[in-house]
Amino acid sequence: MARIVMKFGGTSMAGIERIRHVAGLVKREAEAGHQLAVVVSAMAGETDRLIQFCREASSLYDPREYDVVVASGEQVTSGLLAITLQGMGLNARSYMGWQLPILTSGHAAALIEGIDAAVLERVFAADGIAVIPGFQGVTEDGDVATLGRGGSDTSAVALAAAVRADRCDIYTDVDGVYTTDPRIVPRARKLPAVTYEEMLELASVGAKVLQTRSVGLAMREGIPIRVLTSFDDRPGTMVVGDEAIREFDMERQLITGIAYDKNEARITLTGVPDRPGSVASIFAPLAQGGINVDMIVQSVPRAGQRSDLTFTVPTASLAQSRDLLEKAREGVGFDEILTDTNVVKVSAVGVGMRSNAGIAAQMFQALADRGINILAITTSEIKVSVLIAEEYTELAVRVLHTAYGLDAEDAA
Numbered sequence: 001m002a003r004i005v006m007k008f009g010g011t012s013m014a015g016i017e018r019i020r021h022v023a024g025l026v027k028r029e030a031e032a033g034h035q036l037a038v039v040v041s042a043m044a045g046e047t048d049r050l051i052q053f054c055r056e057a058s059s060l061y062d063p064r065e066y067d068v069v070v071a072s073g074e075q076v077t078s079g080l081l082a083i084t085l086q087g088m089g090l091n092a093r094s095y096m097g098w099q100l101p102i103l104t105s106g107h108a109a110a111l112i113e114g115i116d117a118a119v120l121e122r123v124f125a126a127d128g129i130a131v132i133p134g135f136q137g138v139t140e141d142g143d144v145a146t147l148g149r150g151g152s153d154t155s156a157v158a159l160a161a162a163v164r165a166d167r168c169d170i171y172t173d174v175d176g177v178y179t180t181d182p183r184i185v186p187r188a189r190k191l192p193a194v195t196y197e198e199m200l201e202l203a204s205v206g207a208k209v210l211q212t213r214s215v216g217l218a219m220r221e222g223i224p225i226r227v228l229t230s231f232d233d234r235p236g237t238m239v240v241g242d243e244a245i246r247e248f249d250m251e252r253q254l255i256t257g258i259a260y261d262k263n264e265a266r267i268t269l270t271g272v273p274d275r276p277g278s279v280a281s282i283f284a285p286l287a288q289g290g291i292n293v294d295m296i297v298q299s300v301p302r303a304g305q306r307s308d309l310t311f312t313v314p315t316a317s318l319a320q321s322r323d324l325l326e327k328a329r330e331g332v333g334f335d336e337i338l339t340d341t342n343v344v345k346v347s348a349v350g351v352g353m354r355s356n357a358g359i360a361a362q363m364f365q366a367l368a369d370r371g372i373n374i375l376a377i378t379t380s381e382i383k384v385s386v387l388i389a390e391e392y393t394e395l396a397v398r399v400l401h402t403a404y405g406l407d408a409e410d411a412a
């Protein structure tokens, strides 16, 4: 007998027929004798629809009320799955975030502060199945909160950690983690396993198959994640620690995967004075405004001249960034603020980078061969990212996928 948290994404929960299918998967695990907590997402498209209602109601909506609205999608599916499981003769019941409770702080992208495992332990002891809406928690004041887009993954991993589950199974609409988004590269290969560290980097640079926070939490808590599809019985991908990885994947490549992120915008400040403190006085107000600056490039000025400073911010923070920079302009003394949202960040991730030189050079060459211009670069120990024009997204991802030898063998 194992203790398993099963999480079903929006596509798996989209409509009664699919919910019935999900219930069948839960029943199968229950009949195998496992203890189960099931975390569900809202039906596919529902959270988008609810967010749109908030925007239409007021462009400056209150995050507390936003949470009240968007948390409802998961409430519906958790109730429906519990009803369906009961109809199959199983001892299932839904538990809202406030009933466990899943304690969170903040609104709209709330952080999980703690989960009380007592209720779930009682459910397990009584051979019951708990169905829990993903994405939602409750604040100290008793208000409903949500965890940010894709947050049901984090709910599932946090619950798995709270009840010390043996595994967290994330059922989604693809049958595992691929070398890149299989929806844009048909030659993408399914990975038998990835390390937490690689998955964390991949998710943080755009591979949204798992919410980044869920991977960080699984890594800290040592919870093995299995990513698989609810649509058939294919084996899926294990997300595990460094020690366990060889057990699942003997033939690891230097590069694990390629990801892209269109949610970054480029800002260039021209004529930045070449003196100590210039750059600090540009980034200080952005930091105070809570804006995450990602890539940064500064041109080297000739003696006595000024430089240009280019960096990226999340597209959603562009207007606020512009505002803050406009206010700082006189004090810093730069000329112009230029912005561009038609950019994409493409990244290659792999622990093999640690021991192999030339991975970045290979990336730059492959892009140059296709005439793709690089606007900015960042690197970490296991990642290289470049900023390019958005129109080249698919071409760049495909070219890099081939250049790093990631294409599936049976691909033409």
Ligand code: ADP
Binding pocket: 008, 009, 010, 011, 041, 150, 171, 172, 173, 174, 176, 177, 178, 179, 180, 181, 182, 183, 206, 207, 208, 209, 210, 257
């Ligand atoms: P869910 O609703 O189940 O949470 P998501 O849409 O959040 O599903 O995540 C699954 C999607 O992630 C897939 O449909 C796929 O397009 C996308 N994706 C991006 N990068 C990858 C990758 N490297 N491997 C697998 N899927 C990926």
Ligand code: ASP
Binding pocket: 009, 010, 041, 042, 047, 048, 073, 134, 135, 148, 149, 150, 151, 152, 153
């Ligand atoms: N329904 C929420 C969203 O779409 C949470 C999730 O599905 O993970 O972001």
Ligand code: MG
Binding pocket: 009, 150, 153, 208, 209, 210, 211
């Ligand atoms: Mg998701």
